[in-house]
Amino acid sequence: MINKLIANIKKTNAPIVVGLDPTMKLIPAFIMEKAIKEHGETLNAAGAAIWEYNKGIIDAIYEYIPAVKPQIAMYEQFGMPGLEAFDKTVRYCKEKGLVVIGDIKRGDIGSTSTAYAIGHLGSVKIGSTLLRGFDEDFVTVNPYLGSDGVKPFIEVCKEEKKGIFVLVKTSNPSSGEFQDQLVGNRKLFELVGEKVNEWAMDCMGDEYSYVGAVVGATYPEEGKMMREVMPKSFILVPGYGAQGGKGKDLVHFFNKDGLGAIVNSSRGIIGAYQQEQYASYGDQGYAEAALAAVKAMKEDITQALG
Amino acid sequence: MINKLIANIKKTNAPIVVGLDPTMKLIPAFIMEKAIKEHGETLNAAGAAIWEYNKGIIDAIYEYIPAVKPQIAMYEQFGMPGLEAFDKTVRYCKEKGLVVIGDIKRGDIGSTSTAYAIGHLGSVKIGSTLLRGFDEDFVTVNPYLGSDGVKPFIEVCKEEKKGIFVLVKTSNPSSGEFQDQLVGNRKLFELVGEKVNEWAMDCMGDEYSYVGAVVGATYPEEGKMMREVMPKSFILVPGYGAQGGKGKDLVHFFNKDGLGAIVNSSRGIIGAYQQEQYASYGDQGYAEAALAAVKAMKEDITQALG
Numbered sequence: 001m002i003n004k005l006i007a008n009i010k011k012t013n014a015p016i017v018v019g020l021d022p023t024m025k026l027i028p029a030f031i032m033e034k035a036i037k038e039h040g041e042t043l044n045a046a047g048a049a050i051w052e053y054n055k056g057i058i059d060a061i062y063e064y065i066p067a068v069k070p071q072i073a074m075y076e077q078f079g080m081p082g083l084e085a086f087d088k089t090v091r092y093c094k095e096k097g098l099v100v101i102g103d104i105k106r107g108d109i110g111s112t113s114t115a116y117a118i119g120h121l122g123s124v125k126i127g128s129t130l131l132r133g134f135d136e137d138f139v140t141v142n143p144y145l146g147s148d149g150v151k152p153f154i155e156v157c158k159e160e161k162k163g164i165f166v167l168v169k170t171s172n173p174s175s176g177e178f179q180d181q182l183v184g185n186r187k188l189f190e191l192v193g194e195k196v197n198e199w200a201m202d203c204m205g206d207e208y209s210y211v212g213a214v215v216g217a218t219y220p221e222e223g224k225m226m227r228e229v230m231p232k233s234f235i236l237v238p239g240y241g242a243q244g245g246k247g248k249d250l251v252h253f254f255n256k257d258g259l260g261a262i263v264n265s266s267r268g269i270i271g272a273y274q275q276e277q278y279a280s281y282g283d284q285g286y287a288e289a290a291l292a293a294v295k296a297m298k299e300d301i302t303q304a305l306g
Numbered sequence: 307m308i309n310k311l312i313a314n315i316k317k318t319n320a321p322i323v324v325g326l327d328p329t330m331k332l333i334p335a336f337i338m339e340k341a342i343k344e345h346g347e348t349l350n351a352a353g354a355a356i357w358e359y360n361k362g363i364i365d366a367i368y369e370y371i372p373a374v375k376p377q378i379a380m381y382e383q384f385g386m387p388g389l390e391a392f393d394k395t396v397r398y399c400k401e402k403g404l405v406v407i408g409d410i411k412r413g414d415i416g417s418t419s420t421a422y423a424i425g426h427l428g429s430v431k432i433g434s435t436l437l438r439g440f441d442e443d444f445v446t447v448n449p450y451l452g453s454d455g456v457k458p459f460i461e462v463c464k465e466e467k468k469g470i471f472v473l474v475k476t477s478n479p480s481s482g483e484f485q486d487q488l489v490g491n492r493k494l495f496e497l498v499g500e501k502v503n504e505w506a507m508d509c510m511g512d513e514y515s516y517v518g519a520v521v522g523a524t525y526p527e528e529g530k531m532m533r534e535v536m537p538k539s540f541i542l543v544p545g546y547g548a549q550g551g552k553g554k555d556l557v558h559f560f561n562k563d564g565l566g567a568i569v570n571s572s573r574g575i576i577g578a579y580q581q582e583q584y585a586s587y588g589d590q591g592y593a594e595a596a597l598a599a600v601k602a603m604k605e606d607i608t609q610a611l612g
Binding site: 021023024036041042043045046071073074076077078079080082083084087105106107108109110111112113115116118119120124125126127128129131132133134142143144145146147148149167170171172173174175176177178179181182183184188191192195 | 327330342347348349377380385388389393418419421431432433438448449450451454455473477478479480481482483484485488489490494
């Protein structure tokens with residue numbers, strides 16, 4: 001899947017991933033009203049509205065981007081109907097040729113991490129039949145529990161030729177509270193980055209590893225440092241756009257081959273129609289506004305990378 | 307909910323939580339065969355089998371224990387049908403008067419943590435109707451992203467009078483890889499424990515806080531230390547039984563009032579019928595074997611606490 005991700009990036013010439021993170025605030029009123037008319041004020045209405053909203057966006061942008069990153073929390077908040085919309089979205093994006101990064105930030109002890117890995121990247125055996133639960137191409141993984149929480153994901157990645165992005169330095173303001181603590185003369189996230197590199201070397205695709213890392217666009221210096229520590233890992237970079245990260249901050253997240261990073265924007269794309277700049281598209285034009293925002297983001301990053 | 311948890315512990319005289327962590331290896335063959343007969347070799351068969359297995363155990367033991375802890379990964383591995391069984395299990399346990407700790411180990415940045423918190427402890431608004439997705443009483447939370455990843459859970463806990471257990475020192479062998487790193491003269495998990503205490507003081511029930519912590523039974527010295535650092539936090543103690551923790555290791559996790567900790571056992575209870583000691587119960591007697599194991603665990607802990 002890392003090979004497919006790279007092929008998709010080269011094809012679209014855009015190291016971009018669109019975060020499909022639907023919230024009630026982002027879904028246009030006309031879609032929500034229609035869903036409530038059909039399903040009443042229920043969680044099923046939320047699920048139906050999310051699916052219609054997502055499908056509109058995917059249909060508009062899929063030829064211009066290599067990958068999407070649905071944030072499962074935004075679906076899980078609506079219980080079972082929300083997760084049905086997640087599952088449907090993952091499957092539809094894959095049909096459209098997109099690489100799907102499930103932003104699930106799971107992580108647990110051994111056998112439990114195995115269950116998450118199987119549920120999102122692998123398969124379970126019922127009787128003599130192998131079946132897939134959720135079926136993303138990559139997932140994000142939380143490393144707080146150490147190697148034996150992460151390795152079960154890597155085992156499944158090896159079998160399935162799929163991948164993970166391990167949280168190293170997250171984009172949020174208080175990420176430093178634990179991640180930046182000095183351990184000897186290095187910060188904790190550096191230690192995690194070194195571990196990621198170890199895991200990555202053990203699990204290579206053609207040019208890059210199946211094991212990548214998450215480093216926030218809001219921390220460009222840390223990105224530069226981690227780029228060197230983990231040369232064969234793709235870096236998934238959240239925090240561009242709505243969280244404040246800009247194109248010029250991104251340069252050092254990339255390797256000299258122009259690869260090695262993929263930059264996420266969520267609200268900045270899927271909620272573009274709510275921004276002044278794209279207001280002329282109106283509610284009904286939310287998907288076209290998303291496409292315009294994708295093109296602007298691509299332009300911003302291309303210029304920054306020179 | 308912390309008040310209810312304490313009331314339940316006093317009523318049953320058992321500081322015990324049973325981990326409802328179904329796996330294909332644990333579910334008796336007769337249940338699985340029946341489910342496959344009805345649903346074919348599908349994920350629906352797994353969901354149906356899990357539910358029947360869980361219900362049998364819950365019906366047998368609910369009067370003897372204060373709480374259950376379903377590990378969501380074990381359900382998520384079976385995709386949507388697995389999560390339906392999770393949802394059904396949570397609701398059924400609550401009907402039976404049990405406190406339900408969702409072992410979900412979620413944690414993300416601000417608005418995303420809010421979505422998880424709402425999805426598992428709170429409610430969403432669809433139109434003008436408040437609705438609940440999943441509906442546990444407590445959940446476990448991963449702190450790697452820092453305060454702004456944890457506080458959204460605390461906000462929802464305050465509104466709902468529900469609670470969280472924050473991962474401090476996990477029970478697995480490699481938990482020390484990051485958690486034990488020396489930050490100044492203290493280990494990282496001590497720092498996390500101090501933060502937990504801060505959060506806990508801001509969110510008190512009658513005697514104990516809504517904010518608790520996870521410290522593994524496999525690390526009794528660390529448990530003793532954390533007991534002092536977080537006097538008002540309940541400690542959820544995994545790792546008893548199958549993972550090697552024994553009754554005598556648990557003493558220092560408790561306060562002098564005999565409260566302050568709740569010890570989890572999963573396989574040791576729900577898979578008791580597979581152990582030599584309970585083999586006479588047979589497959590069909592799996593639920594009665596679970597009850598016998600609950601009684602033995604209660605006895606072991608009571609003796610240890612003397």
